[in-house]
Amino acid sequence: MSLLKLNALYQTVILEHAQAPHHQGELLGVQKTTLNNPTCGDVITVQLVVDADKINQLQFMGTGCTISQASASVMTDVLLGHSVPEAQALIAEFSKLVMGEPISAASQKELGDAAVLGSVAEFPTRIRCAMLAWHAAAQGLEEASKHE
Amino acid sequence: MAITEFRADFPILKTKINDEPLIYLDNAATTQKPQAVIDAISAYYTADNANVHRGVYTLAARATAQYEAVRDQVAAFIHAPQRESIVFTRSTTDSLNLVAQTYGEQVVQAGDEIVVTAMEHHSNLVPWQQLALRKQAKLSVIQLQPDGQLDLASARQLISDKTVLVAVAHSSNVLGVTNPIKVLAQVAHQHGAIIVVDGAQTVAHQPVDVQALDADFYAFSGHKIYGPTGVGVLYGKLSLLQTLTPAQFGGEMISDVTWERTEFAPIPQRFEAGTPNISGVIGLGAALTYLQQIGFAAIQAQEQALTEALLNGLLAQSAVTVYGPQSVAQHGPVVAFNVAGIHPHDLATGLDLGGVEVRAGHHCAQPLMQLLQVPATVRASVAFYNTTTEIDHFLTTLQAVKEFFQR
Ligand SMILES: Cc1ncc(COP(=O)(O)O)c(C=O)c1O
Numbered sequence: 030m031s032l033l034k035l036n037a038l039y040q041t042v043i044l045e046h047a048q049a050p051h052h053q054g055e056l057l058g059v060q061k062t063t064l065n066n067p068t069c070g071d072v073i074t075v076q077l078v079v080d081a082d083k084i085n086q087l088q089f090m091g092t093g094c095t096i097s098q099a100s101a102s103v104m105t106d107v108l109l110g111h112s113v114p115e116a117q118a119l120i121a122e123f124s125k126l127v128m129g130e131p132i133s134a135a136s137q138k139e140l141g142d143a144a145v146l147g148s149v150a151e152f153p154t155r156i157r158c159a160m161l162a163w164h165a166a167a168q169g170l171e172e173a174s175k176h177e
Numbered sequence: 178m179a180i181t182e183f184r185a186d187f188p189i190l191k192t193k194i195n196d197e198p199l200i201y202l203d204n205a206a207t208t209q210k211p212q213a214v215i216d217a218i219s220a221y222y223t224a225d226n227a228n229v230h231r232g233v234y235t236l237a238a239r240a241t242a243q244y245e246a247v248r249d250q251v252a253a254f255i256h257a258p259q260r261e262s263i264v265f266t267r268s269t270t271d272s273l274n275l276v277a278q279t280y281g282e283q284v285v286q287a288g289d290e291i292v293v294t295a296m297e298h299h300s301n302l303v304p305w306q307q308l309a310l311r312k313q314a315k316l317s318v319i320q321l322q323p324d325g326q327l328d329l330a331s332a333r334q335l336i337s338d339k340t341v342l343v344a345v346a347h348s349s350n351v352l353g354v355t356n357p358i359k360v361l362a363q364v365a366h367q368h369g370a371i372i373v374v375d376g377a378q379t380v381a382h383q384p385v386d387v388q389a390l391d392a393d394f395y396a397f398s399g400h401k402i403y404g405p406t407g408v409g410v411l412y413g414k415l416s417l418l419q420t421l422t423p424a425q426f427g428g429e430m431i432s433d434v435t436w437e438r439t440e441f442a443p444i445p446q447r448f449e450a451g452t453p454n455i456s457g458v459i460g461l462g463a464a465l466t467y468l469q470q471i472g473f474a475a476i477q478a479q480e481q482a483l484t485e486a487l488l489n490g491l492l493a494q495s496a497v498t499v500y501g502p503q504s505v506a507q508h509g510p511v512v513a514f515n516v517a518g519i520h521p522h523d524l525a526t527g528l529d530l531g532g533v534e535v536r537a538g539h540h541c542a543q544p545l546m547q548l549l550q551v552p553a554t555v556r557a558s559v560a561f562y563n564t565t566t567e568i569d570h571f572l573t574t575l576q577a578v579k580e581f582f583q584r
Contacts, residue, residue, distance in 0.1 A: 034195065034530040035581050039523075069522055070539040070552040092552065094520035095582075158522060 038152055039095060042145045047095040052088045052105035059086070062169035066161050071097055075165040079173045082112050089162055096146070096155050101162035103143040113170050120167050126150070127159045180479045183471055184562040186211040197532025200567045205350050205378060205511045205558035206536055207400045210464075214404060217463035218456045229455055230429055230446070244455050247462035248445075254465050255376075255395065256386040257412050264411040264418075264445040265458055269377040270300040272396035272411035273344075275448065276373055277304035278424035280394075280417065281342070287313040290339040292370075294319040294327055294356070295548055296349045299541040301375040305344050314341075321548070325352040325501035333364055340370040347379035347395075351540050351556065352501030353484075353508040355379065362391040371417065377401055381560070382480060382510055384473050387412050399457060404464035408457030411448075418444045425450040476561045480510045483559040483568060487512050490572040496579070500549055513540070513554040516575075519582045521555045527578030528555075533571050 059076040066072075071093035078086035087109050089101040107123075108116045122136040123143055129150030137144045149159045184190060187209045192199045201209060227237040229244045252260045266272045281304075285291065291305045295318050309316040320331040327345075336343060343365040348355040358374055365372045371393035379385060381402040387395045392412070399408035413421075423430055423441060427450040433440040441447045468476070485505040491497050496517040502508045516524060525537035536556040539546045546552060557571065 035527055035578070038526065039581070068538050070543060070546060071522075072552070094522035096522070152526060155522070155526060 038148050040145050040148065042142050043095065043099040046099035046102040046142065050098055050102035053090065054088055055090055056086055056088050060172065062165045062172065064161055064165040066157050068157065071161065073097065073101055073161050073165050075162060075169050077166065077169045077173060079113060084108055084111055084116055094158050096149060096158040097161050100146055100159045104162045104166055107141055107143050108166060113174055116170055117167065120163050123163055124160065127156050180475045180561055181564060186213065187562055188212060190562060194532040194534065195530050200533045200570060202557040202559060202563065202571060203534050203536045204560040205556065208381060208403050208560055211403055211467050213467045214460050214463045218405060218460045221456050221459045228452055240455060244458050247458045250462050250465050251410055255412055256388055258388060259415060261444050262412050262415055262418065264413065264448045265453055266409040266411050267407055268409035269375060269396045269398040272409050273301055273375065274304050275411055275424065276394050277308045279421040281308040283422060285312045285314050285341055289314040289341045290317055290337065292317050292319060292335050292340050292343045294345050295321050296352055296542065296545050297346055298350055298375065301344050301346060326354050326507060327356050329357065329360065332361060336364050336368055336370065338368050340368050342373060343370055344373045347374050347376045348509055350378045350511060351513045351542050351545055353511045354501055355509055358390045358392060378511065383477060393417055399461040399464065402464055403467060404461035405457045408454045408461050423447050423450065427451045479561045480559055481505065483563050483565065484508060484510050486565050486568040487557060487559060490568060494576065500554060511556065511558040513556040515551060515554050516579055519579065521553045523582060524555050524578055527581065528574055531574035533574050
């Protein structure tokens with residue numbers, strides 16, 4: 030087997046995020062949104078704090094495969110500091126990206142390291158892994174806006 | 178004929194996956210189909226298609242005869258004492274639900290106990306759990322020994338005069354063990370309980386004799402025994418089937434209907450409401466005929482050799498944990514494992530890129546995963562058409578994937 034194929038999915042950036050994820054750990058006293066991937070049993074919990082219409086705290090907990098861990102890590106990097114509508118738009122763009130749909134160059138840039146996960150589109154069975162943390166964040170944002 | 182020659186009967190095994198020859202090691206999920214099965218289904222639709230048990234015309238009689246002949250074949254295959262004990266269903270899951278919705282509904286009462294084992298597939302757990310919730314019955318779980326074999330002491334302790342039903346897998350789809358059904362049946366019967374056996378992972382790998390086991394109900398799926406999807410079997414002791422009111426009503430299962438009342442058809446038609454999966458049943462018949470041509474002696478010898486290569490190969494690799502017994506004497510053709518520090522999904526994707534198809538996940542046994550203290554495992558499962566060359570290729574690919582992630 031050629032390892033080139035493995036390199037196409039598991040690019041260095043992804044491996045690095047999975048090995049040392051950003052913003053991992055519990056935020057004490059903050060509401061949790063937990064989602065699981067029923068096909069593999071992976072569980073991800075996302076916690077976020079919206080203050081003055083900006084996401085100023087965002088962390089995740091849970092274990093999972095390289096793709097889901099890396100994706101959770103880049104998700105926190107990308108969404109932190111954005112307003113709720115901006116974050117929702119970015120989640121929608123990321124979703125398109127991993128489904129293999131075209132997105133604008135501006136969105137690519139905004140997504141930063143997350144854009145690398147576009148390679149998941151060629152591995153349809155792994156799209157769920159990539160989306161798990163982003164779905165949890167979307168749900169958390171919805172709950173946060175309800176409380177305002 | 179050497180066992181390896183039968184491999185040529187499976188057209189899909191010539192497929193390439195990600196530019197590599199397909200190495201199919203997810204046989205516990207579903208087996209591939211020999212040409213004989215594909216042809217039987219095609220021939221039925223080409224020349225014999227009609228609804229069964231209805232028309233008086235020749236074509237309908239031909240379809241009915243073929244469909245009913247498979248009932249005799251299945252009865253002989255699992256050594257049922259009579260053809261009436263064989264009910265065609267959609268799957269193992271459907272068969273087990275049928276028992277829960279008939280026997281379970283009609284017999285289980287508040288305060289009764291239902292006993293399952295810690296290794297059950299969701300399809301032999303959730304129907305009983307939900308029944309227990311509906312009936313306010315208690316669900317207890319037979320524990321496992323450290324090596325994954327069923328703990329018979331735990332079984333003897335849990336099965337009591339309060340027990341009405343014991344539901345157990347004949348073979349585990351994760352741990353590779355085969356359970357001592359005969360002993361469990363004896364214990365259950367001593368306490369006046371019945372035993373429901375999930376044979377999904379057994380019937381393709383060893384001869385089954387439902388009378389010798391003294392199983393009250395025995396369920397399996399066509400698609401795990403080289404037949405098509407969408408067809409399953411429920412064997413039931415005649416004396417039990419006779420006491421049951423069906424849970425599904427409609428065509429085929431009646432003998433006389435007025436506005437006020439219905440007389441049900443005799444057993445087993447009574448439990449087969451509506452047009453059945455005729456082509457599926459015929460395909461299952463072709464699969465059983467095919468298996469009998471090879472014979473279980475040859476199948477078991479080959480699968481044991483493959484399992485030995487697989488199990489020992491995995492145990493010889495660093496950082497690998499194999500679940501269930503560590504010796505081929507107790508370990509059947511299903512081997513679940515993990516590699517320290519690498520998620521099962523990542524391993525499975527890596528193997529897939531090398532053309533090796535294995536399962537990664539909880540294998541529909543989440544409570545068992547909890548017991549093993551893992552979120553998921555990788556699972557490789559063999560069938561007689563696999564080769565030791567394929568096992569070698571799997572092992573070297575696994576080594577390469579490990580090195581990729583461990584660098
Ligand atoms: C032990 C066991 N029981 C039950 C089932 C369910 O079979 P089916 O999905 O064909 O109903 C399976 C297979 O998935 C199994 O391995």
